[in-house]
Every structure is written in C-alpha cells, then in structure tokens.
Amino acid sequence: MTGLAEAVRGLSTEDLRSLLLIRHFELSLLRLFEAGQIGGTTHTCLGQEYIPVALSPLLRPDDYVFSNHRGHGHLLARYGDAPGLLAEIMGREGALCSGVGGSQHIYHHRFLSTGVQGESLPVAVGTALRLKGTGALACVHVGDGTWGEGAVYEALNMAALWRVPLLVVVENNGIAQSTPTHRHLAGTIAARAAAFDLPHIRLATTDIGTIRAELAPLVAAVREESCPIVVEFVTHRLGPHSKGDDTRPAQELDEARAADWYRHAAGGDLDLEIQALVGRIVADVSARPLSVWERA
Numbered sequence: 588m589t590g591l592a593e594a595v596r597g598l599s600t601e602d603l604r605s606l607l608l609i610r611h612f613e614l615s616l617l618r619l620f621e622a623g624q625i626g627g628t629t630h631t632c633l634g635q636e637y638i639p640v641a642l643s644p645l646l647r648p649d650d651y652v653f654s655n656h657r658g659h660g661h662l663l664a665r666y667g668d669a670p671g672l673l674a675e676i677m678g679r680e681g682a683l684c685s686g687v688g689g690s691q692h693i694y695h696h697r698f699l700s701t702g703v704q705g706e707s708l709p710v711a712v713g714t715a716l717r718l719k720g721t722g723a724l725a726c727v728h729v730g731d732g733t734w735g736e737g738a739v740y741e742a743l744n745m746a747a748l749w750r751v752p753l754l755v756v757v758e759n760n761g762i763a764q765s766t767p768t769h770r771h772l773a774g775t776i777a778a779r780a781a782a783f784d785l786p787h788i789r790l791a792t793t794d795i796g797t798i799r800a801e802l803a804p805l806v807a808a809v810r811e812e813s814c815p816i817v818v819e820f821v822t823h824r825l826g827p828h829s830k831g832d833d834t835r836p837a838q839e840l841d842e843a844r845a846a847d848w849y850r851h852a853a854g855g856d857l858d859l860e861i862q863a864l865v866g867r868i869v870a871d872v873s874a875r876p877l878s879v880w881e882r883a
C-alpha cells in the first residue's frame with residue numbers, strides 16, 4: 588500500500604466527489620473535442636484536481652478566485668456547476684456567461700478566469716486592496732510558466748508594499764506548454780517571492796488533509812494580518828498542454844501517471860456514480876439549443 592492510496596482512501600465523500608467530478612468532466616471534454624462537438628481550445632487540469640479541492644473549504648464565499656487557462660477545476664471545486672460550465676464551453680443554453688467566455692474567460696459570482704498569462708495577478712492585487720480589512724481575500728492561480736510575465740512582478744511589488752490579502756497559488760507542473768520549467772525559469776519561485784519579502788511555502792504532496800493542515804494557519808494570517816503569501820504546489824500535468832500537444836518523454840509521463848490520485852479511486856462506487864452523472868450532463872447539455880451568442 589502506498590501513501591497515495593491511503594490518502595485517497597481517507598478522503599471524505601465530498602472531496603472525492605469533487606475530485607471525480609472534475610476528472611470525468613474534463614475527460615468528457617477531450618472526447619467531445621475529438622468528436623468535433625466543441626470548437627476553439629481547452630486545457631485540462633487532469634492530475635492537478637486536488638489543488639482547488641484542497642483549497643475549497645479554506646476559502647469563504649466572499650473571497651475572489653482568479654483563474655487561468657487551466658481553470659475548469661478551479662470553478663468546479665468552488666461552485667460545482669458542471670452543466671453551466673459545459674454549456675459555456677459548448678455554447679449552449681444555460682451557459683454561465685451566455686457562451687461568450689468559453690473555456691478560458693469565465694465571470695461567475697466571485698470567480699474570474701483569463702487565458703492571458705499574467706493578466707490576473709494585477710487585477711487580483713487591485714481586488715485584494717479593496718477587500719483589505721474585510722477578512723476576505725483574493726486567491727489567484729498561476730502556472731510556473733507565468734512567472735516569465737513582467738506584470739507578475741509589478742503586481743507582487745504592489746501586493747507587498749500595500750500589504751493586501753492575496754493568496755498566490757502556483758501550480759508548478761514542471762512544464763509550460765512544451766518548455767520544461769528548468770529551461771524557462773532561472774532561480775526559483777521561492778527566491779523570487781523572497782525578493783519581495785513575501786512568505787513562500789512549497790507543497791509537494793497530493794494529500795488533501797496535509798495540504799489543508801499546512802495552509803489553514805497561513806490563509807488565516809492572509810486574512811487577519813493582510814499579508815500576501817505565495818503557495819507553490821509541485822504537481823503533475825497528466826494530459827497534453829491543450830489537446831494532443833504533449834512533447835514529454837515517456838518516462839516523464841510515467842512519473843506523472845504514478846502520482847495520479849485517480850488510480851486509487853477508479854472503479855469504485857462513487858467513481859461509477861460520477862461517471863454516469865457526467866454522462867447525463869453531457870447528453871443533456873448537448874441536446875440544448877445553441878446559446879443566444881452562438882446563434883447570432
């Protein structure tokens with residue numbers, strides 16, 4: 588028995604349900620793309636689902652979440668609205684943003700995503716400035732590759748100077764599109780956070796309980812002391828960058844698969860239940876008329 592298997596077995600039904608919803612939702616998206624039923628592009632967070640699921644109960648309803656191009660899991664872990672998100676991606680009635688946002692540009696309650704790398708951090712800092720003193724925070728998800736954008740550093744500088752309640756979540760999956768992290772990032776994310784005097788924590792575990800225990804006091808400090816922090820997850824992207832553009836060697840892919848929580852949940856009752864649920868959602872949304880925007 589591995590530590591990963593034990594951790595998956597120890598998950599609450601609610602957490603496992605959320606993980607499985609994201610997994611099967613995104614597997615369905617890839618199938619829909621292959622079948623030509625979705626246009627544009629999409630990026631899945633296969634393998635990284637545990638990050639937003641672990642963060643979910645640490646966030647409050649009045650917090651803002653800023654997501655990126657790989658954001659379906661961020662939205663589903665927070666709001667769980669799989670039919671609304673699928674309708675958005677497929678341009679069908681019932682879409683979260685009338686079908687104008689698609690996979691990458693969602694505005695839903697206090698959730699915003701953008702496909703433009705580095706765009707979210709300055710907006711998140713401005714939002715956090717407005718939230719200061721309310722106890723709420725702005726949580727922003729970025730990949731390791733996004734640390735190549737200059738706007739990230741302007742934003743971190745202001746966040747540190749103005750002491751805003753900002754939680755920067757770095758999903759370091761070791762690759763940006765097709766460029767390994769060691770070829771695009773000099774030094775470390777820890778050292779870059781330190782340059783702005785920002786606390787940084789690096790989490791290499793997929794164990795949701797451990798992640799929450801480590802982060803709970805830090806997130807409380809972000810709220811109470813209004814101090815930004817950088818949380819770096821060492822994680823694995825299981826799928827391609829978007830759809831079929833995976834240039835990684837077989838050994839690296841094997842390592843990613845070995846770290847996959849789903850191997851220990853596959854075939855269980857809840858897995859089958861969620862697969863069937865997502866199947867029904869896909870059938871229902873696919874049968875809906877096009878959204879107003881798509882018809883125009």
Ligand SMILES: Cc1ncc(C[n+]2csc(CCOP(=O)(O)OP(=O)(O)O)c2C)c(N)n1
Nearest residue numbers: 656657702703704730731732733762763764
């Ligand atoms: C300003 C900008 N430049 C380039 C792109 C194209 N692009 C989309 S995702 C991506 C790589 C992102 O890597 P990373 O931040 O590590 O996130 P990951 O895809 O690994 O989750 C690139 C280059 C973009 N979306 N925005």
